[in-house]
Amino acid sequence: DGGITQSPKYLFRKEGQNVTLSCEQNLNHDAMYWYRQDPGQGLRLIYYSQIVNDFQKGDIAEGYSVSREKKESFPLTVTSAQKNPTAFYLCASSVGTASGNTIYFGEGSWLTVV
Amino acid sequence: AQTVTQSQPEMSVQEAETVTLSCTYDTSESNYYLFWYKQPPSRQMILVIRQEAYKQQNATENRFSVNFQKAAKSFSLKISDSQLGDTAMYFCAFMRGYKLSFGAGTTVTVRA
Secondary structure, three states: OOOEEEEOOEEEEOOOOOEEEEEEEOOOOOEEEEEEEOOOOOEEEEEEEEEOOEEEEOOOOOOEEEOOOEOOEOOEEEOOOOOOOOEEEEEEEEOOOOOOOOOEEOOOEEEEEO | OOEEEOOOOEEEEEOOOOEEEOOEEEOOOOOOEEEEEEEOOOOOOEEEEEEEOOOOOOOEEOOEEEEEEOOOOEEEEEEOOOOHHHOEEEEEEEEEOOEEEEOOOEEEEEEO
């Protein structure tokens, strides 16, 4: 089945560690996104990528990094510079970044700092 | 910057009845898109309905319909014949270009 797969579902990080969240899609979408969701809030855009080897910062990129070496994959690294990383992270994709293209989401990953 | 406001943090509805969720947005653009997403307890974001601002006709998807008032910048969602599986958080979202801006969400609980 076509879709967006995120792993792991749950991740615990010690303070000072970097962690990487995986996102893979088999929808043949050009554009991919990472969003962060905090309790009781909507989603905020961290990074997006329109095409392989290109990505742009979103609204809250500080403390995060991404790569886009393959069309199917868009991993997110939460670095130790991210002051408050505990949140729910959603990966998404769309056909392209032109206005109106519906954005589809993965099932999300919970990150907790312990 | 676009802002999206959902003024109802929580709504409760009896099974088989109708509930309407409100959403207002602020933009100076004339061409944009609006969405409603559903987030059930599993936390996956699921597209419910999509509206193009240049279309006068309100979008409908089975039991879900919208009331799009462009001049008033209002985009409400009506859920008819509510089912227990409709229990979820519902997010209104505005899209211009690549970016989706979300409201804070409305939690809908359907009572048996």
